[in-house]
Amino acid sequence: SDQGNGDASGLESPLSGFKTTTVLRDSAREKNMFIHGKLNDQEAVIILEKTPIREDILLELFRCSRLNLDMSNDIYRTYQLQPPAHLNEIKTTVICPATEKHVKKYQLQETYLVEESGEDYRSITLPYIQSQSFSVQWVYNILDKKAEAERIVYEDPDQELGFVLLPDFKWDQKQLNDLYLIAIVHRRDIKSLRDLNVLHLPLLINIRKKGEENIFKRYGVTANKLKVYLHYQPSYYHLHVHFTALSYEAPGCGVERAHLLSDVIQNIQLDYEYYQSRSLSFPLRADDGLLSKFREAGRL
């Protein structure tokens, strides 16, 4: 077979000179590994990820694999199956020469849960956000139709209550089970959940209602198949709301970072200043500048 039996006889593999320095990160669940090392004396990062199992190869897989029996009882048997190499590839990304930044990017970062009181927000987080002057120009470009105009799924142009709804970049729009859209508000004066109060209830209710309606119109997905939430901390400080498929475990949909829009609305209805007075918990990576600020303030 010219598909290769995996021993690549006579051929020098372009990675055979790779020497591992350290495994930066790996996931037994996702079957991937991020490795730092040297390739022919240059710094390199190699990312290995096993490929998803495809339905169209099952027939050949069951016919042409070697099976080693592990365990067997009356109805259960487990095997180690060794498929022909061309049916079981590993996606391999080589970054070479790699910089310190590449290495850091893939390194497993410790995260710490911070419990931020309303006072912590005003004395630590807000000054930090302001000092960093994070740019949200790319958001303004979307709102002004200078970028990504063709990607917009729906717009409510009202400058007080309106928003733009568009697919998140993580979603390739090829299937609905990882549906992911973002609603970005037209107002430019709301940084995050922390700023929301009773005056914003009409905005939040409008986003929920029209976001759900228009996702149904465009994709046929009903509101009870969606989760709709905000991140705190958000990844950029211009108010936006995440709409994802209910069963999709999107990054950042965990209880430690996500806040259901339905809860946010009810909390503000109960206490108009709920999000100014409450302690909010969220994770921060060890290399996040905000974490240093909490540490300096003795709040970690």
Add this chain to the structure above:
Amino acid sequence: SDQGNGDASGLESPLSGFKTTTVLRDSAREKNMFIHGKLNDQEAVIILEKTPIREDILLELFRCSRLNLDMSNDIYRTYQLQPPAHLNEIKTTVICPATEKHVKKYQLQETYLVEESGEDYRSITLPYIQSQSFSVQWVYNILDKKAEAERIVYEDPDQELGFVLLPDFKWDQKQLNDLYLIAIVHRRDIKSLRDLNVLHLPLLINIRKKGEENIFKRYGVTANKLKVYLHYQPSYYHLHVHFTALSYEAPGCGVERAHLLSDVIQNIQLDYEYYQSRSLSFPLRADDGLLSKFREAGRL
């Protein structure tokens, strides 16, 4: 090589007679697939799951694999790597003969987000829970030390404020990155989050404080590396609290099902009857009896 090159020449694979009826479920993220079909005229379910990448095989993997170049620019290159078959096995579980129950167990179940008001709880959910008379005898056996006594990590024996802390069965205790413990309260009159009110604040505060202290004592994991939460709906109606490693994406830690204990405490401090009056959202599987009750009541 006697490790097999994957084409198993001359050998009849025990699965070569398998005929796929349908793919019950698969995960591109986890690289697994659950398949229903027939094996030699018997009903069968086959579970395929690619194996995690191991550090100890990297040297051989880079030396002895065939590489097909996909894409290349100045610093990034991607390949499809075809390893020797023995370095890239697929864990295969065969259930045969399989019953209808096996098939149903592995079938992807649609889930629906239900928004349960306080009134819905009293008129739909509570009567349903009571009618099912779900047994929590196994919980009482733990509290009474009739079962799993040797697994208990910590106990506060106080009958009002106390609880038993023990590892969840999903955690094999071999590594800390998926640490998972459960605190089960001694009181037998609290079914779930819905029952919690101001009278339970001392209990909740005690669980948080002593749970965190004793996880640190036993495992050296500090409170800021943990997430501590309740499920709603819970999987059994006797109050219990989940303690998991912060970075571990445990099943059920998503915003649609988990409630941080720190939030629960603050919410009750703000409104003594917060969890009796609030609408709570949670997912229900299509085959869950409670979902039918919501549907019958026109609440879905």
